[in-house]
Amino acid sequence: xxxxxxxxxxxxxxxxxxxxxxxxxxxxxxxxxxxxxxxxxxxxxxxxxxxxxxxxxxxxxxxxxxxxxxxxxxxxxxxxxxxxxxxxxxxxxxxxxxxxxxxxxxxxxxxxxxxxxxxxxxxxxxxxxxxxxxxxxxxxxxxxxxxxxxxxxxxxxxxxxxxxxxxxxxxxxxxxxxxxxxxxxxxxxxxxxxxxxxxxxxxxxxxxxxxxxxxxxxxxxxxxxxxxxxxxxxxxxxxxxxxxxxxxxxxxxxxxxxxxxxxxxxxxxxxxxxxxxxxxxxxxxxxxxxxxxxxxx
Amino acid sequence: xxxxxxxxxxxxxxxxxxxxxxxxxxxxxxxxxxxxxxxxxxxxxxxxxxxxxxxxxxxxxxxxxxxxxxxxxxxxxxxxxxxxxxxxxxxxxxxxxxxxxxxxxxxxxxxxxxxxxxxxxxxxxxxxxxxxxxxxxxxxxxxxxxxxxxxxxxxxxxxxxxxxxxxxxxxxxxxxxxxxxxxxxxxxxxxxxxxxxxxxxxxxxxxxxxxxxxxxxxxxxxxxxxxxxxxxxxxxxxxxxxxxxxxxxxxxxxxxxxxxxxxxxxxxxxxxxxxxxxxxxxxxxxxxxxxxxxxxxxxxxxxxxxxxxxxxxxxxxxxxxxxxxxxxxxxxxxxxxxxxxxxxxxxxxxxxxxxxxxxxx
Numbered sequence: 001x002x003x004x005x006x007x008x009x010x011x012x013x014x015x016x017x018x019x020x021x022x023x024x025x026x027x028x029x030x031x032x033x034x035x036x037x038x039x040x041x042x043x044x045x046x047x048x049x050x051x052x053x054x055x056x057x058x059x060x061x062x063x064x065x066x067x068x069x070x071x072x073x074x075x076x077x078x079x080x081x082x083x084x085x086x087x088x089x090x091x092x093x094x095x096x097x098x099x100x101x102x103x104x105x106x107x108x109x110x111x112x113x114x115x116x117x118x119x120x121x122x123x124x125x126x127x128x129x130x131x132x133x134x135x136x137x138x139x140x141x142x143x144x145x146x147x148x149x150x151x152x153x154x155x156x157x158x159x160x161x162x163x164x165x166x167x168x169x170x171x172x173x174x175x176x177x178x179x180x181x182x183x184x185x186x187x188x189x190x191x192x193x194x195x196x197x198x199x200x201x202x203x204x205x206x207x208x209x210x211x212x213x214x215x216x217x218x219x220x221x222x223x224x225x226x227x228x229x230x231x232x233x234x235x236x237x238x239x240x241x242x243x244x245x246x247x248x249x250x251x252x253x254x255x256x257x258x259x260x261x262x263x264x265x266x267x268x269x270x271x272x273x274x275x276x277x278x279x280x281x282x283x284x285x286x287x288x289x290x291x292x293x294x295x296x297x
Numbered sequence: 298x299x300x301x302x303x304x305x306x307x308x309x310x311x312x313x314x315x316x317x318x319x320x321x322x323x324x325x326x327x328x329x330x331x332x333x334x335x336x337x338x339x340x341x342x343x344x345x346x347x348x349x350x351x352x353x354x355x356x357x358x359x360x361x362x363x364x365x366x367x368x369x370x371x372x373x374x375x376x377x378x379x380x381x382x383x384x385x386x387x388x389x390x391x392x393x394x395x396x397x398x399x400x401x402x403x404x405x406x407x408x409x410x411x412x413x414x415x416x417x418x419x420x421x422x423x424x425x426x427x428x429x430x431x432x433x434x435x436x437x438x439x440x441x442x443x444x445x446x447x448x449x450x451x452x453x454x455x456x457x458x459x460x461x462x463x464x465x466x467x468x469x470x471x472x473x474x475x476x477x478x479x480x481x482x483x484x485x486x487x488x489x490x491x492x493x494x495x496x497x498x499x500x501x502x503x504x505x506x507x508x509x510x511x512x513x514x515x516x517x518x519x520x521x522x523x524x525x526x527x528x529x530x531x532x533x534x535x536x537x538x539x540x541x542x543x544x545x546x547x548x549x550x551x552x553x554x555x556x557x558x559x560x561x562x563x564x565x566x567x568x569x570x571x572x573x574x575x576x577x578x579x580x581x582x583x584x585x586x587x588x589x590x591x592x593x594x595x596x597x598x599x600x601x602x603x604x605x606x607x608x609x610x611x612x613x614x615x616x617x618x619x620x621x622x623x624x625x626x627x628x629x630x631x632x633x634x635x636x637x638x639x640x641x642x643x644x645x646x647x648x649x650x651x652x653x654x655x656x657x658x
Contacts, residue, residue: 010481185355186388189375190449200390200401 023230025139035261053262063263065238066246069223073157073242081162082214085168088279089176092169104175106166110296114163115185120231121159145232149239152232156240161228164220175204175209185297211282214277298459299365299444301329301352314359321347324361324517329458333486335479336505338495344514345494346462348569352492353460354378365457381450382460386467387442389434395631396421396430400450406453420452423483440472444479451487458490459564462652465500477504498538510534513558526580527644532651535578543646544584548577550647553656557640558618564642566656567613576648583644584624586636588614596637599624604632 038047057063092102111118123146127133136143145152179201187197225244228234234241234249241249247267251260317323322344329335338343350356353361354375362371370378377618390398399420403413421427421542424444429437434445443464450459457585461480465473474506477500484491496499501508510533518530529535529543536542548557550568555561557577590596599622601615607627613624617638624638647654 056487083413145494147564182384182386182388185382186384186446186449188355189353189380189382190402191376193405196405200392264551 031265032261035257036265039257039258049258053258054266055264057259057263062238062246063243063266066241066243069239070224070243073153073224074218074221076157077160078165078214078217080157081165081217082157082210083167085165085213086172086206086210088165088169089172090198092173094177103170106169106173109163109166110170112163113190114226115230117159117163118227121155121162121227122231125155127150145236147236149236151238152240156224156228156231159231160221160224163227164217168183168217171209174205179205207282207285211279214278214282219271219275220280222274300331300361301458302364303327303329303352304364305361306348306351306358307356308344308351308356308360309405313444320607322351322358323512325516325517326520327509329490329492331490334484334491334493334504334506336493336495336501336508337511337538338498338501338508339511343511345496345511347514348511349382349460349462349492349494352657353382355382355402357385375606379453379456379458380458381447381453382462383443383450383464383465387439387446389437389442389445391435391643392431393434394431395426395434395437395445398434398445399452403452416452417453420448423451423486424448424479431583438472440468440476443468443476445479448485451483451489453621454487456489458492459489461493461495463495464493465495465497470518475484475499480504487647494579498540502538507605509535528653529648530653531579532576532578532648535568535580535646539580539582541581541623541625543578543580544622545648546577546579546617546622547575549575550654555645555647558597558620560595560597562640562645564645564656566658568597568647568656571647571649571654574650576651578646578648579644581612581625583641584622584639585639586624586626586630586634587632587639588635588637590639594639596639597637599638601632 036053037051038046038048039052040046044218088106093099109117124130125133125143127137127143133143143151145155183201183205184197187201192200224242225242225248228240228242229245229248232240234245243263244267246261251254252261303325305324305326306322307320309320309322311319314320325348330537333361337348339345347356351358353372354370354377357372362369364370365378369405375382390401394403396417399417400413417430417636418427419425421430424447426441426444432441435446438491446630447459447464450456456651465476468476475581480491483489488637493501493504495504500523505520505522506518508525509516510531512531518525518534520530523536524582529538532543532545535545546557548555550556550571553563553565555564555577586599597617599617601613603614605612605614608628611626611627611630611632613626613632614621615624615636616622621637626632647656
């Protein structure tokens with residue numbers, strides 16, 4: 001069956017990659033794995049704890065609440081940023097001087113570091129000196145995200161949408177400009193409406209970039225840390241305490257290395273699992289169907 | 298179905314064209330007969346796609362009119378003109394099945410579902426795609442995709458014309474031939490007016506009843522394949538059509554005597570008094586190579602540079618009197634040691650400023 005020559009020396013070619021990956025990912029990860037199965041009472045003395053921490057973390061309300069917050073946040077972010085990004089990309093000009101202007105404007109928020117974005121919105125939302133806070137106060141709306149969980153969520157979502165929709169826009173735009181003119185011409189000749197052009201040409205042609213956009217935005221929003229840390233510190237109460245914030249509290253605040261390590265592993269696996277689900281669903285969309293149909297018929 | 302009239306048509310992509318060179322398409326008047334198969338032939342950038350897009354309505358000409366029968370459609374959109382167009386790269390709707398692709402233009406026009414199903418079924422038969430009707434169009438081969446593009450035009454029985462913009466560019470060579478045959482078949486079956494843009498002379502000559510040769514935004518000749526071969530109206534047509542192309546040599550003409558490479562050949566036709574920029578055209582097929590010219594023939598000593606054996610015949614390249622000359626000889630013949638080239642006098646064409654001058658017999 002396999003007549004290809006077999007030579008074990010080929011392993012030497014992949015060895016450098018193995019070493020790099022080992023240093024950059026596997027070894028640090030192993031220390032986490034190591035902590036996650038041990039307990040310590042200090043003095044660098046460790047005891048075998050088995051799956052105890054994993055069970056504890058998975059059964060704790062604290063972890064579950066944070067996880068629900070994360071999932072809710074990512075879902076809201078995706079529901080806003082993806083359609084908005086597509087809409088903005090569709091509205092952008094395709095040629096002329098305005099293309100560069102729009103692209104630069106779109107790229108600007110992406111250049112700002114996370115904590116700066118947090119600080120910008122922190123000041124922006126203040127009732128005494130911030131434009132948004134001041135305006136709202138003048139309108140008679142009590143705006144204090146330090147006390148209202150709803151307002152805290154609104155401002156974090158607004159901030160993320162402001163910061164990252166551009167990424168979706170740029171990705172979608174690159175997908176849109178790659179569509180050959182002939183598709184639009186053919187659609188005109190076929191008498192397709194604007195909606196059908198979007199549904200049957202633009203959206204399918206954007207599928208790949210949309211997959212990247214959704215994956216990036218999901219992973220990023222699911223690991224959100226800096227913005228709520230700067231803005232709300234996880235409050236009011238625990239209402240904006242996301243997994244990452246909870247993790248840092250556990251690991252550094254309480255110095256519970258075991259539970260923190262178990263939690264990060266679970267956290268990592270959830271991100272991996274959900275990314276895989278997105279990837280599989282989206283790459284198979286429109287591909288698997290014909291085979292299935294043929295089997296049915 | 299319609300007769301298409303181009304009336305003083307011209308197009309420039311510039312807002313204020315100043316001179317001839319600014320026009321992508323120079324003035325053209327022509328009538329495309331209803332049900333004809335036409336090919337627009339020319340090198341890249343000669344304006345053939347511009348002309349096609351003007352006929353289909355994707356482009357509005359900067360001057361002149363397009364008429365379908367008696368209706369002026371110059372400012373109508375492609376869907377209002379009711380034409381179909383097949384593009385260089387197959388355009389298919391990836392997420393739809395083959396059948397849905399074919400049904401798409403009909404459903405967009407609000408045709409009843411039962412009628413749509415009937416027509417799509419027939420079209421799938423015609424295009425030999427019935428077995429793949431429920432497959433997604435995405436994974437099909439290039440020629441099948443191109444058939445779908447064509448089918449989306451053909452399902453609308455009433456299209457005024459079907460326009461092709463180099464439709465076989467991305468098709469594998471052996472499929473090209475099949476698809477071209479299919480096109481001819483469909484033309485006979487539906488007798489739509491078909492206009493076919495290509496830069497491949499074989500495609501043009503086999504597909505079309507009439508070939509329109511374009512060069513630098515200008516229509517230089519419209520004719521049957523025979524006319525293009527025998528009497529190219531422009532030196533460009535001469536060397537663009539035919540493989541190898543026509544030999545064009547500087548020369549002169551005086552009455553019925555043609556001067557070329559220092560020799561006088563009597564062509565038996567009288568030419569009117571002509572200007573100074575005269576060229577002589579002779580197809581390589583009508584250049585004979587011999588040891589010595591027979592009596593009554595005019596031989597020109599030829600220096601041979603290369604002989605290409607292309608299977609059925611040989612192409613001999615060389616020069617006479619310092620001018621390049623190609624000749625086609627039979628596969629079985631060999632090139633004489635000191636050849637002289639003899640032109641068939643009846644096949645000599647005379648060009649003034651690149652345009653054909655006709656002699657009187």
